[in-house]
Every structure is written in structure tokens, then in C-alpha cells.
Amino acid sequence: MNQPANPSPRIFIIDDSALVRRVLTDALRKEGLFVMGSAADPIFALKRMERDWPDVIVLDMEMPRMDGLTFLRKIMKERPTPVIVCSTLTEQGAKLTLDAMAAGAVSVFTKAQQGIGESLQRLQKDLARAVKEACRARPKCSSTVVAAPITDVIPPADSPVSYRTTDRLVAIGTSTGGTQALEAVLSVLPAGSPGILIVQHMPEKFTAAFAKRLDSVCRIQVREACDGDRVHAGLALIAPGGRHMQVIRSGAQYRVRIIDGPAVSRHKPSVDVLFRSVAQAAGQNATGIIMTGMGDDGARGLKTMRDSGAHTVAQDEKSCVVFGMPREAIRMEAAAAVRPLSQIPQVIMAADSGAPARASSRAAS
Template identity: 35%
Template sequence: MAVHKIRVLVVDDSILFRTVLIKSLEQDPYIEIAGYAVDSYDAFEKIESLRPDVITLDVEMPKMNGIEFLKKLMPVNPYPVVVVSAMPINALDALEAGAVDFVKKPVVKTPGDLQEFIRELISKIKIASIARIGNRRPKIQQAPAEQEKHRESTQSPSTGIARDTKKDRTVSQERHERLIRKLEQVIDNTQRTRRTIESRDPGPRRDIEKQSGKQSHVPRVSGTRQAKSKLTLVAIGASTGGTEAILKVVQGLPADFPCVLVVQHMPAGFTKMYAERLNRHCKMSVKECEDGDRIEPGRIIIAAGDFHMRVEADKRGFYVRSQKGDKVSGHCPSVDVLFNSVADVVGDSAVGVILTGMGADGAKGLLKMRMAGCYTIGQDRESCVVYGMPMVSFNIGAVEKQLPLDHICSELVKYYHTSSNKDEKQ
């Protein structure tokens, strides 16, 4: 059976770097180089003729930079784009303009540096190929009826060019099925972990004992759950698509809202710039995590790249530790590390939120938070760029309430008010 590969358009003005990318990417059995473009104008022409599945985009280019290219492309003809940039500010601008993800352009000192960069780029290309971009639905998440609809030819409103979506940005069913099997394996492993935890602590088990691994039996909440105690902090985890999703959640929180701790999968050097950007849009104060930061109302703390963030407590209250360590659940910083510490140290006065992202980081930790009495929220399928981390969390019973992205901020504020009212009555 022939493998239908991911067709990639490489956009880069550097002949040397473009050649390295093309030769490296085409070594992967699931990637095919559809073509290349030497600048943004060339890319616009090539997109219409080549119909790639994914675009890799350099930001620093002559004539029209990658950011301006995205701003013109995405509103009228959205494609999954992975940006390659050496500058944090450019990468963040690209994400804001609609790119799915970014990879830091390497400073190559050894062959290993280039190999690591290529591995990361290939991984993110594969994730981008199943991402939800605009009205484009990832095939991995479609029912057969929906897939049948997408076999019909549609028309681009901006160009009037008819599209055969059977050929347009498709990825092989075989590859989709492999990804699904991998996610199912993660779910099975996490369910075994859940059963082990339950056997050690039968108390919270009553809340989810009907689950038996079937999401239809997992107790959910229709309205805002009543707080058991005053809200102390909110812990948020995200990956692919998370930078903009996090902004939508936190920018509407009031200035005196309880502390928010955030783990977004992002490399060192980028999280500080991201925190500064969030700070310009939020009523709360936003900063990159430093070891020993106190957990106080009005603060949003972003885990630093390459550092795990944990919650600890002393006589003065709660604070965070920021420490280097091995990857957990495939990442550093890891959402699971944060969520596990919140469950252990803070308990039912916290809320856990899992947002868009590939993989399963955060699912086990969110389940542990729910079993500790925390209110847990997951982003729904329709609003996710990649419905991976929230899907695994939902399927194992870690998510108490699933919501569209646009509703999560208001849900947190409502929950905070119920917790404040409860505290006043006591």
C-alpha cells in the first residue's frame, strides 16, 4: 500500500539553508517536498499551483517578511505554517498572525545541533498537518460522514479557484490511523495509572467510579461547579496552538484574580518574551517564572523554557520552584509536573485547565488534580488547534467540564465568585 506523504512547501531566501532543509526533510518517509519558494511573493504563486499540506516559513526575508506574508495569507487562504526563526519576537509575532508552531533556527556548532533541529521540525510538520486552521478540519478528528463532505470540490472565496479537497492538503489515512493508535495507547497507559491511584486512595474514587474507561460514564458538570473552598490558584497547560489560546483565557481576568500558573511548551529564550507580550494585554501582572516566586493574587507566572515549575509551601504560603530536570511526559517544562504538584500541595482550592496541544502531557496530572478535589476544565474539540492533550484528559475522566475556548475565562471568573461567596459565608 502506497504511503501518501505530507507535501511540504519550503519558503526560505537562503539557498544554503533552503537546500539543507529540503535534503533533510525528504529523508523522512512521511514527507514529500512539494517545492520551494525564494521569497513571500514566490510563495503566494507556488501555493496556488502546488497545494502543499504544510508550509515551512522563514521570517527574515527581503521584499516581504514572513509576518506580513502570514497576515496576508491566513485571513483568505489559511494553511498550516511552521515558522523557522532565530528571533523570539518574530516567532511570537508569527504565532499571533496564525502560524501553527515555530522552531528556533539553530546555531550549528556540531552535527548534532542540526540533527536535533531537523527532528523537531519534522515532528512539528507532522503535528501541523493535522491541525485545525480556520475552517480546515483535521482529518484525524473527522467522522466518516464529515470526510465524505470534504471529498467534494470547494471554492476559495479569495481567488475563485476551485479546490479538489481530495487532493488539497490531505494526509494519508494510514498515518492518521497510526497517530490514533498512539493516542489510544497513551489513554490505556494513563487509565492504568488512574486505577493504581484510586486503589491507593479510595476517597475520591466515589466521584469517578462509574467511569470504567468509558467517557460517556464520566461524571460531568453542566453549570459552574460550586467551589469547595476559596480559590487559591489556577494551573494552565498547553502546547501547539497554546500561545494564543492562553492569551484568550487570561486577558479577561480581573486584576485581583488569584494567581495563574502557566506551562506552555516553549524553548528557553522564548518564554520571557512571551510573558512580556502577555503582560501588555492583561490586567494581571505577567512574568517568567523565577525560583521562589510567591503565589499571590494578581499574578500570572509563565514556566521558563527548559525549567520545570512546581508548587511548594512554607509558613508564608505557597510559592513556585523553577528547576532544570529531565523531560517528563516528553517535555521540560512539563504540564504534568505542575499539575501533580498542585494536586499534592494545594488540593481542592485550585483549578486545572488543559488547552490545545498534541500528545498527553498534563492528562495524568489533571486526573490527579480532579481526584484531589480540584475543578478541572478542558478545551473542547471544535476550538482546539490540535485536540490531543485535552482529548486524552477528557477520555480518562480528568476533565470535569469541557468548554469552547471563548468560554473558559468567564467560567473561571464565575467559579472564583462562588469561591469568594463561600468564604464570606464561612
């Protein structure tokens, strides 16, 4: 099949399965994308890519000679490139994928263990969209994603935690680049930080592993949300992949609802669904934060939050891996403030006092 006359982006596929390489190549070419080559393992790939470096790499994790994670860490140090991880829907696949995201991969695309060819053909448009989004990303290795200390707005680390019913909550929405950004933000929060609700675009079965990973590096508790969970200080709840998360008022408390339903703004879970429910349930007692990600999910919901009296913040362009979601929120005047990633922890802690965060440096606009 002939390639497009002006191919962009240029894609290279690395997978030890000849079937997967063929199916992925055919699927992307049917969507008008240029697959410049493929290889069975990273060592072969490096030799070929040295002559002509691709714009986007689609990478399997489990391969002979050099595994995908080792290869990813190598290129992120030497030549950062947008990488889409092609992973299996298994516990081990989820762990490897999260390690890859921490190392700088910008997106994940899942493949079934059985019927791989058929499953990838069914998802070819989703894969093509992921590639187009990846080519706009500015990948960052984990060492470059750092939130500044927030000792000027938080109590000491050993302060006692009061698990009180909270009047205030923080809702965060993010997508591409969000796994690194969330770790940078949540890992510096004290144990008594406000209750946090998070939508991170991620496939089903991956969110539980992601929450567990964050919980291991944070002083706050982080876990995948379950229907009926109470929102309280010192707890961050992550929407499960494949389900929407809403918040409702229950007397003096906030609780979450986990519901099924169609995708909203092309996503499930959707940031818009969470933000709209927060606007209705919490109004001015909430803070909404939209962070790095492709597309516009969350922008309209953040506008609804702002209109309800909530404090709303968008991450700035310089610190984003992809500026799509924050850009749309800013364009719609949904964000009352624009802050770099390093100041997002201050925004969260300021929510507990009901006042906008004091910027430690001039915010981007």
C-alpha cells in the same frame, strides 16, 4: 532521493538561505515526509503554491522582498494553512515569532545563528514531529480567537485589588494554538483574578518575550516565573522554556520552584510536572485547565489533580487549534467539565469562590 509513494503531508519550505532549504528538505525526507518544493522568498513561493497548495508551510521570518510575517498574515486571511515558523534564538527572533503566532502560526522551530546545518540535522526528528502535528492543526487568525465578556462573574475593572495570600490557584497547560488562546483568556481577566500558573510549550528564551507581550495587553500582571516566586491574586506566572515549574506550599502561601531535569511527556517544561505538584500542594483548593495542544502532556497530571479534589476542565474540540491534549484528558476522565475557550475566563474567576463556573451557554462534551 525518492519521495514516499503516498506523500502526506505535503510540505513547502520558504527560506532565503539555500543551505537551510537544502538541510530542511533532506532532514524531512529522511523522516519519510514529502517536501513538494521550496523557495527563497514568499513571492516566488506564492507563484508556485498557487498551482498546488501545500498541507504545511515551514516559514523563515526575515527574508527579502516580502518578510515572513507579512506573508503569513496574507495567507491566514486568504487561505489559512498550518505554518511552522523557523526562527533564530535571539530577542528579535523571539519577537517576530510571537507576532507570527498571534497571526496564526501553529508552531515554532528554532535554528542556531551559527552552525545552522549541523543544528538542524541534529533536530530533524523534532522537526518531523512538528510537521506531523501541524498538519492536524486548524489554524485561526487572531481575530477569530475571542473570549466572551465575563462581567457576570467578575468585579468591575476599577475594583481595588487586594494582593492577599491566596488559598486558591489556577494551573493551565497548553501547547499548539496556546499562545493565541492564552491571550484571549488572560486579556479579559480583571486585576484581582486568582493566581495563575501556566505551562505553554515554547522554546527557551521565547517564554520571557511571550510573558512580556501578554503583560502589555492584560490587566493582571504576567511574567516569566523565577524560582521562589510567590503565587498571589492578580499575577500569572509562565514556566520558563527549558525548565520545569512546580508549586509548593510555604506556610499559608504558594511558591513556585523552577527546576532542571529530563523532559517529561516529551516536554520541558511539562504540564504533567506542574499539575502533579499542584495536586500535592493545593488539592481541592486548585483548578486545573488543559487547553489546545498536540500530544498527551498534562492528561495524567490533570487526572491526579481531579483525584486530589481539584476542579478540572478541558477545552472543547471546536475551539481548539489541536484537540490532542484535551482529548486525552477527557478520555482518561481527568476533566470534570468540558468548556469552549469563551468560557475559560469564567472557570478561572469561579476558582476564587471554590465553585465550578456557571456556563453562559451549553458546554460541548
